[in-house]
Amino acid sequence: MAVIGKIRKYSGLLIVIIGIALASFVLQDLFGPKRCSNNGKMDFAKIGDEKISKIDFDAKVAEQEELYKRQTGKESLTPAENFKNMTDAWDQMERNVIMLMQFEELGLAIEHDEAPKPSISPEELYDLFAGEFLHPYIMQNFGDPTTGQVNVQQVQNILQNFDQLKEEEKIQWKKLEEAVKEERINTKYNNLIAKGYYVPKAFAKRIFEESNRTAQFKMMGVKYQTISDSAITLTDADYQKYYDEHSYEYEVDPSVDLDYVIWDVLPSDADKKKVDDEIALTYKDIQTVELNDIETFVNANSDVLYDSTYFKAGSLPVQMDSIMFNSPVGTVVAPYLENNIYNMGRLVQTMMRPDSMRASHILVMYQGAPGLQQQATVTRTQDQAKAVADSILNVLKKDPKSFGALALLKSEFPTAAQDTGDLNWFVDGDINFKLFYDSCLTMKKGEMKVILSNLGYHIIYLTDNTKPLKKVKVATITREIKPGSQTYNNYFTQASEFAGQNRTKEAFNQAVAAKGLNKRTAQFIQKMNFTLPGLESSREIIRWAFDEKTEKDAVSEQVFDAQGKYVVALLVDRREKGIATLEQVKTYIEPLVKREKKAEQLMAKVTTAVGTSKDLYALATKFNSKVDTVSMLTFSSNNLPQYGPEPEVIGTLFSFKPNVVSGPVKGNMAVYLIQMDRILEPPATSNYNMMKSQMAAFFSQRIQRDVFEALKGETEIMDNRIFYY
Numbered sequence: 001m002a003v004i005g006k007i008r009k010y011s012g013l014l015i016v017i018i019g020i021a022l023a024s025f026v027l028q029d030l031f032g033p034k035r036c037s038n039n040g041k042m043d044f045a046k047i048g049d050e051k052i053s054k055i056d057f058d059a060k061v062a063e064q065e066e067l068y069k070r071q072t073g074k075e076s077l078t079p080a081e082n083f084k085n086m087t088d089a090w091d092q093m094e095r096n097v098i099m100l101m102q103f104e105e106l107g108l109a110i111e112h113d114e115a116p117k118p119s120i121s122p123e124e125l126y127d128l129f130a131g132e133f134l135h136p137y138i139m140q141n142f143g144d145p146t147t148g149q150v151n152v153q154q155v156q157n158i159l160q161n162f163d164q165l166k167e168e169e170k171i172q173w174k175k176l177e178e179a180v181k182e183e184r185i186n187t188k189y190n191n192l193i194a195k196g197y198y199v200p201k202a203f204a205k206r207i208f209e210e211s212n213r214t215a216q217f218k219m220m221g222v223k224y225q226t227i228s229d230s231a232i233t234l235t236d237a238d239y240q241k242y243y244d245e246h247s248y249e250y251e252v253d254p255s256v257d258l259d260y261v262i263w264d265v266l267p268s269d270a271d272k273k274k275v276d277d278e279i280a281l282t283y284k285d286i287q288t289v290e291l292n293d294i295e296t297f298v299n300a301n302s303d304v305l306y307d308s309t310y311f312k313a314g315s316l317p318v319q320m321d322s323i324m325f326n327s328p329v330g331t332v333v334a335p336y337l338e339n340n341i342y343n344m345g346r347l348v349q350t351m352m353r354p355d356s357m358r359a360s361h362i363l364v365m366y367q368g369a370p371g372l373q374q375q376a377t378v379t380r381t382q383d384q385a386k387a388v389a390d391s392i393l394n395v396l397k398k399d400p401k402s403f404g405a406l407a408l409l410k411s412e413f414p415t416a417a418q419d420t421g422d423l424n425w426f427v428d429g430d431i432n433f434k435l436f437y438d439s440c441l442t443m444k445k446g447e448m449k450v451i452l453s454n455l456g457y458h459i460i461y462l463t464d465n466t467k468p469l470k471k472v473k474v475a476t477i478t479r480e481i482k483p484g485s486q487t488y489n490n491y492f493t494q495a496s497e498f499a500g501q502n503r504t505k506e507a508f509n510q511a512v513a514a515k516g517l518n519k520r521t522a523q524f525i526q527k528m529n530f531t532l533p534g535l536e537s538s539r540e541i542i543r544w545a546f547d548e549k550t551e552k553d554a555v556s557e558q559v560f561d562a563q564g565k566y567v568v569a570l571l572v573d574r575r576e577k578g579i580a581t582l583e584q585v586k587t588y589i590e591p592l593v594k595r596e597k598k599a600e601q602l603m604a605k606v607t608t609a610v611g612t613s614k615d616l617y618a619l620a621t622k623f624n625s626k627v628d629t630v631s632m633l634t635f636s637s638n639n640l641p642q643y644g645p646e647p648e649v650i651g652t653l654f655s656f657k658p659n660v661v662s663g664p665v666k667g668n669m670a671v672y673l674i675q676m677d678r679i680l681e682p683p684a685t686s687n688y689n690m691m692k693s694q695m696a697a698f699f700s701q702r703i704q705r706d707v708f709e710a711l712k713g714e715t716e717i718m719d720n721r722i723f724y725y
Helices: 002-010 012-021 033-040 054-072 079-106 122-130 136-142 152-160 167-194 201-212 236-250 269-286 291-301 318-325 382-398 400-410 431-440 485-501 505-515 539-546 582-612 616-622 647-653 689-713
Strands: 043-047 050-053 214-223 255-264 310-312 332-338 341-353 356-365 422-427 448-452 456-465 469-480 519-526 565-575 628-634 670-680 717-719
Touching: 043 054, 043 079, 050 054, 050 079, 054 079, 079 167, 079 689, 122 136, 122 152, 122 167, 136 152, 136 167, 167 689, 201 628, 201 689, 214 582, 214 616, 214 647, 236 582, 255 485, 255 505, 255 539, 269 291, 269 332, 269 341, 269 469, 269 485, 291 341, 291 469, 310 341, 318 332, 318 341, 318 469, 356 382, 356 400, 356 431, 382 400, 382 448, 382 456, 422 431, 431 448, 431 456, 485 505, 485 565, 505 565, 539 565, 582 616, 582 670, 616 670, 647 670
Parallel strands: none
Antiparallel strands: 043 050, 043 717, 214 628, 214 670, 255 519, 255 565, 310 469, 332 341, 341 469, 356 422, 356 456, 448 456
């Protein structure tokens, strides 16, 4: 599988996959006729007028998961990764549907053969692939990383010989083609909007003046923190007044608040004793087991499979490193406990090995090689492939300097045209290069030979290596002390009894206090969240909270199993889409309401003080404050020096007359008194082109993000994924 790993890492056509993943639209052909199969019974979502069936969506999720596996090299995914792939597939689908509606409405090209999707003319597409204006995706996947030059001939060869490509390569090429089409259509769409921006001279003049008009002034502030929160008493009317004035700020999506108790299952003394006894027996056996049987022994007794890697000094755990590098083969390190995990090891072998090697290769494939699929273009037999490889080797032995040229002409490895067979440096222990490393280990620098992989025969050429150093192979036994089944049963019983005996909010909270349990709180949890604080996997709890049958203040009858932790939850609150009620935001606005009450008190005190004195310094002393001098503050500024964000105060102070102490000005951080010294007008100019360009660029930069969000906000979307995921 090492060579397969090499293909994944270097193949130009496979790298296309990574390029596509960076495109705005990865998931294609969403909208085939099968969407409404079974008379719509499988439809579980709707975006605009477009119904989405569960079957079709699952296909897109599977496609996204496969793409993720290729990018990460993982064979299996965690629940969190699976859920993220599902949400990514939905986001792509949502964007595709909404944007396709826009494209069709504007008359941009759309293909309708199998499913509606963005398109461009064949002539424009060819120009992007092999013409004068190469698309960035083509430059990314076919460009020389050192020179930046694109091998256009290679692209043209693929286009001309498309029917000869393997089936997987055809699929990859089609995906690249669709990604190029979609990016181009989206660029055209964005340009239509960007070019529609016009900045009138009057707007540019105003922004220029606001950015360059400056004020010089003195000020003092009486901060709200000078009044303690405990000195403020709030009434229902205070809350209502603030809420009425600011309710528009509390528009929310559907969400819930939860309280919950976690039973984190920990090993019992009996569990620890059991592992202790097993480890003692394993330690006794590892000292006598034959080294030929050590791999089987490790796999039978360790939580982690046998690792045949050779380690250099300093790369083993400190408890083993020195012993293994200064002891004879067969030495055993006694069990030691670290982070609730037992470790022990036996020295299996020592060897002088290079840490890194560099080699080149030429691949000759044959029909039926186990690592190949769809060999339509490979007709030679294995014996014929061996004969070809031997003949190439004979030529190279006479002229080793021709290796790169022959690799370019003869190698069937996908990246030979770009790297002329150079594998570059690879390190000892890299699974993707294990075949090459092991083959080169017995070779001398400059030596060549033929080796067999699951792709075919390789002429391997060792071009360089680092100086060999001592390395060791260690058989390591790892055993974590884990809770046993009885321990899990005991914890589950505790959680079940708690859930059964405390069916109301009051009983839940009283039991938490009486038993000394740690209650967690999660607020504003949305439908498609995956985790809760302290819990990596919380999907079932969230689905329970959003179930229509679950009423506010309900305690879960079910004990949730969150990856080895048991949970009982209480639904504290549920919000529907729209403006949250006062009761729902009361806790959050309390500090703000107190600030308003403090402002009322301070405004009254400062107003009274100003009535008796117009000396800013005397007033500052009266309120235990100080006078700050601000020399240059523009109208477009947001922050007031020494205080923080005060846009309304800044906007107000530019209206003050010079050399007059203002009346009190209420801000976010304090109540202010300001004495304006002077306002400096911006220099006279009639050329606002620079400002117009800056404003146009600002709006254009927002298109990519803001336009779709605006379109999404105007689209009616029915999303019932919560019932399935």
